[in-house]
Amino acid sequence: MIFTMNITKRFTSVFIALGIAVGLFSQPVSQFGEGERVVFLGNSITDGGHYHSFIWLYYMTRFPNRDLRILNAGIGGNTALDMYKRLDSDVFSKNPTTLVVTFGMNDSGYQEYNGDDGARFGEEKYRETYENFKLLEGRLKGLSGTKIVMMGGSPYDGAAKIDGNTALRGKNDVMQRIVAFQKKSAEENNWEFLDLNAPMTAINQKFQVNDPGFTLCGLDRIHPENDGHMVMAYFFLKEQGLDSNVVSDFEVNASKKSVVRSANCEISNIRGNEGTLSFDYLAYSLPYPLDTIPRGWNAKKSQADAMKYIPFMEEMNQEVIKVSDLEKGDYKMFIDGEEIGTWSSDDLNKGVNLAAETKTPQYQQALSIMHLNEVRWEIERNFRDYAWIQFGFFQERGLLFANNRASLEALDKETGNNGWLRMHRDNYARMMHPSFRETRQAEMDMLVTKIYEINQPVKRKIVLVKI
Incomplete structure (x- = not known):
């Protein structure tokens, strides 16, 4: 593991430059184990976001035999009080073995920060959030068999220069105070804790020096794009101690035709003659595939864009x-007959990171997993839109899960006045039927089953041919 330890040491300086101290998080977050059901409870950033899906993709590829589930329990617009009200029907019903809890964006309020007395408004919202959280905390204390992770959410970026969007003065200060009492609660209850607000704010500040319009938090200062969600996933995985976990790391001595060392892989059947070296390679993991497509409504940034801000590839x-x-x-490299690229003997002696080579068969295998996981995410979003209607509209009208003619009529009476209801109406009209929900769930289950069938690493043949 000398190689990965050196990587970690090298990038310590990067985080110091970003203003992110080593040991930032006060309590470690343990890794997810075989058979776990991890539920992320949050607001719209969780509801419509990708960070939890990116985290699961890491486990799907890095730990192919660790079959687990990561579930979305976010609803747009939610506060800690809203989350408290739907714990039984929408959260505990998912039978979580680990529950990740994040809130604060909606709790801390919005436009009044730029009013006549923004400081007083912020104090009122802070106290209100604390009181609502105590209700939530009381229920979480009563859980048995569920690990709780308190997660300080992504920041409100009040510093970026964004045309047409006036920053809310002091909002993120209140959010950071909310993170502080989350941390205190975690310490008092022996729960796990991590904070995304501080490290993401540090990255924003670092890059805004040269680009005042830079932000990880989207053009509304609130909702991260795909790159921001990958940053969130990175910090979560880092807190789980996965920043020195390699796909594989090995060295072959060409003249001796021997394996010098190998980590998380097997090298066998080494053969060679003048100008050619070949061997069999079986890694126990797959490389992490990075999506290069900006996904989502009006998205302009992709998951891969996050590599400009974080040392994910290196760590x-x-x-x-x-x-x-x-x-x-110079040598051409072939894997299973596919030409991957050309490197000098000096490059190969230093080491080449195959995870950065999208042509490799193992990367293509991982890419198929990424696409299946993305389709799974899209179906899960239908369930979250259905939950938004149930808890954001029907619950207060005494029609929670009624799913009958009366509920549809009540919805139709309001769609003309509410664009969000109009947006979700067609989805609800389908999802209100049990058979439709069962079919959609079966589709998700089938996708996950297929992922854990095709994510098993395959023995590859690597051939180096001197040019």
């Missing part, structure tokens, strides 16, 4: 091949 996506004692020259 968490290393599939390193090193070949020593090669005859000097």
Whole structure:
């Protein structure tokens, strides 16, 4: 593990430059285990966001035999009080073994920060949030068999220069105070804790020095795009201690035709003659596939764009091949007959990160998993839109899960006055039928089953040919 330890040391300086101290998080978040059901409870950033899906994709590819489930329990517009009201019907009913709890964006309020007395408004919202959280905390204390993770949410970016969007003065200060009492509660209740607000704010501040319009928090200062969600996933995985976990790392001595070392992989059947070296390679993990498509309404940034801000590739996506004692020259690399690229003997002696090479068969295998996971995420979003209607509209009208003619008529009476209801109406008209929900759930189950069938690493043949 010398290689990965050196990576971690090297990027300590990067985080110091970003203003992110080593050991930022006060309590570690344990890794997810085989058979776990991890539920993320939150607001719209969780509801419509990708960070939890990106986290699951990491587990799908890095731990192919660790079959687990990560479930979305976010609803747009929610506060801690709203979450408290739907615990039984929408959260505990998912039977979580781990429950990740995040709130604060809606709790802390909005436009009044720029009013006549924004400071007083912020104090009132802080106290209101604290009182609502105590209700939530009381229910969580009563849970048995469920690990609780308090997660300080992504920040409101009041510093970015964004045309047409006036920043709310002091809002994120109140959000950071909310994070502070989340942390205190975690300490008092022996819960796990991490904070996304401080490290994401530090990245924003770092890049805004040269680009005042830079933000991880979207053009509304609230909702991160795909790159921001990947940053969130990165900090979560880092807190789980996965920043030194390699896909594989091995060295082959060409002249001796021997394995010098191997981590998380097997190297066998080494053969060679003048100008050619071949061997079998079986990694126990797959590289993490990064989506290059901006996904979502009006999205302009992709998951892969996050690599400009975080050392994810260097810390968490290393599939390193090193070949020593090669005859000097340039070599073409083939994997299972596919030409991957050309490297010099010096490059190969230093080590090449195959996880950065999208042509490899193992990367393509991981890419298919990414696409299946994305379709699963899209179906799960239908369930979250259905939950939004139930808890955001029907609950206060005594029609929670009624799913009958009366509920549809009540909905139709209001759609003309509420654009959000109009947006969700068609989805509800389908999802109100049990058979439709059962079919959609079966589709998700089938996708996950297929993912855990095809995510098993395959033995590959690597051939180096001198040019």
